Amino acid sequence: MQRTLGALALATIAIGTIIGLFIVPADGLQGEIQRLLYVHVPTAWVGMLAFFFVFIMSTLYLVQRRLDWDLMAASAVEIGVVAIALTIILGSIWGQGTWGVWWEWDPRLTTTALLLIVYVGYLVVRSMTEDPDQRARWCAVIGVIGFVQVPIVYLSVFWWRSLHQPPSSPRSMATVFGFTLLFNFAAYTIGFAYLMMRRYRLAKRELSLELAGPDAEP
């Protein structure tokens, strides 16, 4: 099951990239740089999806106290952090190409950067706590609070930015670009599912090793 999902992910991402890079014509306004969006936006989507997943799993853990939810949340955080880090790197490369500046206080970019800090904090707390149940509790708390602040962070940055600069008009998407983007969305989501399954299984094996029964000597 996992292997086929992995192969499918690989295939669809490859096809999506080829379409995005070679087949689809470059965007009239931005030119070639616009092709970066076919990887920048899907990774941002995967990052957001991962952190929403963490929010759900963390809430489930807080209610049911089953360690499996915590393991899923932790897996999603790890993948989410990788995805969001990539999103920011790609965002600044794309920003450099279009606005000519490496960093731009664009509400989306700023919010994703802040989210990265939240979930890096999640991973640091996770690495510092030995007891699995204690670790699960604190991480679930951060998972929930981390996600709850996203809308307000975005809103406050958006208002703040619109004071200094008229908000950049949302890029209008011609249908053919739209299709390519949607295809890549699906491809990267399958990739996310594959990584989740694999990381979760690894986490489960590592946990069972950690809890090796009452006679485990220190």
Next chain:
Amino acid sequence: MTELVRRAGAILWKDLLTETRTRQGLSAMLSFAALILFLFTFAFGADAALLSRIAGGLLWVAIVFTGTLALGRSFQSEELAGGARLLRLYPGDVRAIYLGKLAGNVLLLAALELLLFPATAVLFQVELLPHAATLTLVAFLGTLGFSTIGTFFAALTVHLRARELLLPLLLFPALVPVVIGSVGATVETLAGDPFGRAGGWIRLLTAYDVILFVVCMWIFPVVLEE
């Protein structure tokens, strides 16, 4: 409900007593805040007009940094008395601990601000008195937001090894709306609120304070659990 408030009051009473006796918290905060203000004066002092224009921002930078210092100490007295978790031995809702510590932090920060605002007025030549009412409201909302999420993460990190690193790391993203809202409202108010935007910032602050308080109260019992 009244039992919750009474026990929160007991914790507040204990912490204020400790604070007035040792004076460590407030004096450390005041000297730190003074240091920040003077640094700003040296850094931007040459251009008085600039200084007074960004006074609102500098003020909140001083409050947030000094406040983080105070947050780190809010569970210190518990650690010296056997650990914050022992407070769970008392009957009743664990949230009383959160409310007691939250009130303590808000009062401590209010005491700091009572001195910090006039100092800013003098150092940065800004007229505060005409806007006293709005500024008090903004200061309260900003301090409440800061303390609500700050006390929560202080309780979480007090059990962790590198808590000096972790408290700011966890706190910083959550503080962005509080800082943006407070600074926005303060700067607009000080400038006489020409575009009427202060009200918008105040609504953002109020909404965020409410959301943070509800979420923190809901989750807090998990934080002290073992």
Next chain:
Amino acid sequence: MKTALRVEGLTRRFGRRWALRGIDLEVEAGSVVALLGSNGTGKTTLLRVLSTLLRPTAGTVEVLGCALPDGGAPVRERAAFMTSEGHLYEELTGRENLRFTARMHGLTVERERVSAALAEVGLEDAADTTVRAYSTGMRKRLELARIGLRPVELVLLDEPFASLDDDGVAIVQRSIAGWKGRGATVIVASHRVAQASRCANRLVRLVRGVVGEDAPS
């Protein structure tokens, strides 16, 4: 005889290390149990589970008729737990420490209860000096006074005799006798067999997280 507490298959893990590996214990109300065993055998962990501080990893725990960990609220009302390192605020005076405890328990007639508790342990004259100036013996007496503020059905003591001189030990034993007289159940965890077993009617020895011996004394 009513049972004060019943524990079955209680395990508790801290990361890889298992502090409790399957405790089975039943204690009748009104008895005084000496919980013996060298350091690291799980005495403190067991007391912290019974006092509702620690959630068990697995196993069923019933204290004063309440199933832990979720039904623990009444236990916090009717039980008292004296930890080995104590729970006193250095900057507060003896009286203020007791007033804090009384308020946290929502006790009425606070002033009189505090004065009575201080008198019972002989701390009237040191009542208004800060605990920072207290000797170890005085701190232990203040801890006993904290428990004496309210009626208790279960008293858990963790190393109550540690670093106490003879009259300190005598005061602790007098308190234990007092609780026993009022029908409360007392569990004294100590690695010093002599003082612990003198006032106990049952000895339970923990060995590597399980009950090793269990005999009336």
Next chain:
Amino acid sequence: MSIIVGYAITFAAGVAYVLRLGRREGALPPSDPSSPPSGGTQEGVNGDTEQGTPESRASDARKP
């Protein structure tokens, strides 16, 4: 040019992460992935999985 860099970084990171997973999976002793014990859950002795956790089986054996 920056497009190539962007795509290269993304795929490099993706591959690196998968390799890291592979290394961590390799480092574990080969246990059959079918049904590792579910780890200590907070509920009750046997939890809801029928084989329960190792220590719960041990305590069952000890009951008279």
